[in-house]
Amino acid sequence: MLFLLAHLALLPAAVAAPSYPPPRAELVLGGARSTSLDLWRAAPGSEKVYVLARLPDGSDALFLLDTGASISVVHREIAERLGLPVTTLDGRIEGLSGSVPWQRAVIPRIQLGDFQLNALDVAVDVPGVPTMAGALPIAGILGANVWMNFTCVVDYPADRLDLYAPGELAVPKRAAPLVVDGQHAYTPVKVRAADGTQATVVLEVDTGANDLLFSGKTGEPFRGASTQGVEPVLGIGADLDELPLASFLQVTRRVPLEKIRIGGRTVVHPGHAKWYGADDPPDSGRLVLPGLLGYYPMSAYAAVLDFPGQRFLLKKSTSVRRSFDANKAYLALETARYGADPARAAIRGRLQYVSGDAAGARTTVTDARATRPDDVELAALLSWIQRNEQQWDASNATLAAMAPLALAEEGEWVAYIDSLLLAGEPERALAAATDALAAAAPDADGRDDLLVALSDALLANGKASQASAAIGEAASISRGGSAHLIRKARVAIAEGDRYGAMVNTRELIGVYPLNGVPLWLQATLAAPEDVPTLLSDISTALGRLHPGDEPWDFVGAALVTAGKTAEGREALAKGYARDCAAVPEGPDRANCDAWYWALGGERLDEAQARIDLALTGREWNSAYHDTATTVAYAAGRGDDARRHAHLAARLSPGDPYLLWQIDRVDAKFPQPAP
Numbered sequence: 001m002l003f004l005l006a007h008l009a010l011l012p013a014a015v016a017a018p019s020y021p022p023p024r025a026e027l028v029l030g031g032a033r034s035t036s037l038d039l040w041r042a043a044p045g046s047e048k049v050y051v052l053a054r055l056p057d058g059s060d061a062l063f064l065l066d067t068g069a070s071i072s073v074v075h076r077e078i079a080e081r082l083g084l085p086v087t088t089l090d091g092r093i094e095g096l097s098g099s100v101p102w103q104r105a106v107i108p109r110i111q112l113g114d115f116q117l118n119a120l121d122v123a124v125d126v127p128g129v130p131t132m133a134g135a136l137p138i139a140g141i142l143g144a145n146v147w148m149n150f151t152c153v154v155d156y157p158a159d160r161l162d163l164y165a166p167g168e169l170a171v172p173k174r175a176a177p178l179v180v181d182g183q184h185a186y187t188p189v190k191v192r193a194a195d196g197t198q199a200t201v202v203l204e205v206d207t208g209a210n211d212l213l214f215s216g217k218t219g220e221p222f223r224g225a226s227t228q229g230v231e232p233v234l235g236i237g238a239d240l241d242e243l244p245l246a247s248f249l250q251v252t253r254r255v256p257l258e259k260i261r262i263g264g265r266t267v268v269h270p271g272h273a274k275w276y277g278a279d280d281p282p283d284s285g286r287l288v289l290p291g292l293l294g295y296y297p298m299s300a301y302a303a304v305l306d307f308p309g310q311r312f313l314l315k316k317s318t319s320v321r322r323s324f325d326a327n328k329a330y331l332a333l334e335t336a337r338y339g340a341d342p343a344r345a346a347i348r349g350r351l352q353y354v355s356g357d358a359a360g361a362r363t364t365v366t367d368a369r370a371t372r373p374d375d376v377e378l379a380a381l382l383s384w385i386q387r388n389e390q391q392w393d394a395s396n397a398t399l400a401a402m403a404p405l406a407l408a409e410e411g412e413w414v415a416y417i418d419s420l421l422l423a424g425e426p427e428r429a430l431a432a433a434t435d436a437l438a439a440a441a442p443d444a445d446g447r448d449d450l451l452v453a454l455s456d457a458l459l460a461n462g463k464a465s466q467a468s469a470a471i472g473e474a475a476s477i478s479r480g481g482s483a484h485l486i487r488k489a490r491v492a493i494a495e496g497d498r499y500g501a502m503v504n505t506r507e508l509i510g511v512y513p514l515n516g517v518p519l520w521l522q523a524t525l526a527a528p529e530d531v532p533t534l535l536s537d538i539s540t541a542l543g544r545l546h547p548g549d550e551p552w553d554f555v556g557a558a559l560v561t562a563g564k565t566a567e568g569r570e571a572l573a574k575g576y577a578r579d580c581a582a583v584p585e586g587p588d589r590a591n592c593d594a595w596y597w598a599l600g601g602e603r604l605d606e607a608q609a610r611i612d613l614a615l616t617g618r619e620w621n622s623a624y625h626d627t628a629t630t631v632a633y634a635a636g637r638g639d640d641a642r643r644h645a646h647l648a649a650r651l652s653p654g655d656p657y658l659l660w661q662i663d664r665v666d667a668k669f670p671q672p673a674p
Contacts, residue, residue, distance in 0.1 A: 506518075
């Protein structure tokens, strides 16, 4: 399996209410004039960078380095642990995805290397601010009210941040101006688009943003060079626990780029600038942020942000490129501070696992559960480890001991019920799902997950009409138009309602055209007379997307399935050239090759060899097993297809796409009745 995901604009820039501009924290110099800190990343090359700060209780915490946030942010649990009074003020914190109430606290002191800052204003409990970066726990954001105290040298290749007291670092005259207004810092950027259009725009330097972003009128010089399409825009106010990703789709423009000049240096930039709010009417009421200069143009250099001197320089890294192993480093900090404290076992166990110590992670979590048997986070982590090791019975037993609503809140209840179904225990699954729903209050958080699980269990027990009622009720509770549509289609198929199933797939195509799965699913349902409608849906979906976002793998699969083999293979060739050709040799490249070849029904012997290579030593990878399913299906090997389809679903239980793959295999290769 190879899912093409849209490039998400995670823009955590916070704009404080005008009635309360956040004051800059007080810098305490002492004897220090400069200090160096590591830049932490969830994985090598990740665009988000974090710094370690020491809090007043002596603990160390990771914060996103975000020069574009006008105020720093902490999660509520940090504020509570530090005993900070939290006050709700007039006004709101605003971002691209919405706004939230302005809840303020003050951290009395915070230490960055050899520097100390006092009286740091922070916003508390802001949706859209990450709590995890991979296995790393994130405490919040350090924004402009921290960084404007310093000259900051963000050396991306070296994974290092150097901080200098005002006036300590001499910045060359060739540096570009950096206009600082107390909350934001702007610099001129000369942009050359791919069509030759050139203009100089003023952008905010935002280390928390991914790339270039134009906003409002900023992109007007490039309107003729831009494309228009839909994509998710995530940032402040984007609460994915409450709303599905499709709820954050917005129409944006993109400007294909050739190069830009920033900080006194010309940078080749073959990507694009996203243009937000390009076509908003003047009275739209939507927040208009300044354009942003984010990570990618600066990623190969050291960015010198001289806030006191108001200069910006992009220079070559002065250090040897390195990849700082953030997971192992944080694990060492955790162990040194907390030892074997069972309350910290989930953090420690995740870090051990991603650092390659699966046995140590399992021991850590198992030992902690002896004293914390009701800790659902520990149970979910242990179950995940057990699934990766294909210890199916142990994984199910771990989850069976937990309260259903607690598992639902952890996002594990549907996975547990589906795991029982995949283990061949439909009656047990139905009994557990029925009892859980009966015991839950009508307005309980997580009730929609209980209904989804019940629907899956009812469907597996041959009760399609009851499953339809359960999934319909779940969809009425879940907010957002994309809720449970693939599951609704599966139920309709079981009821013999082919057109009802197609109504659901078509609705999902309309709600979220970036998701190619419903195109493929619809193609498997289409009779010859339905093919023109399918082709129209494909054309409409592609017409709503930016170039480069097309799910060519699923488009190609849909066309081949519908009998349009030549057109399908042409789409697959486009996807292969974009998604596979430039990937270095390794398991991901092998999987990509096998996936595209199998979808087109081509080179199946080579595809089998490639997916065998990808799976060697990676039997825990659900996506690779899904590719193996598709290869075996195309080659007519029903038993192999069924085995890999079940492995994929058992490794990632609760994914309706993988359940549909099992349905597809069973439909083509029916098993004899017992």
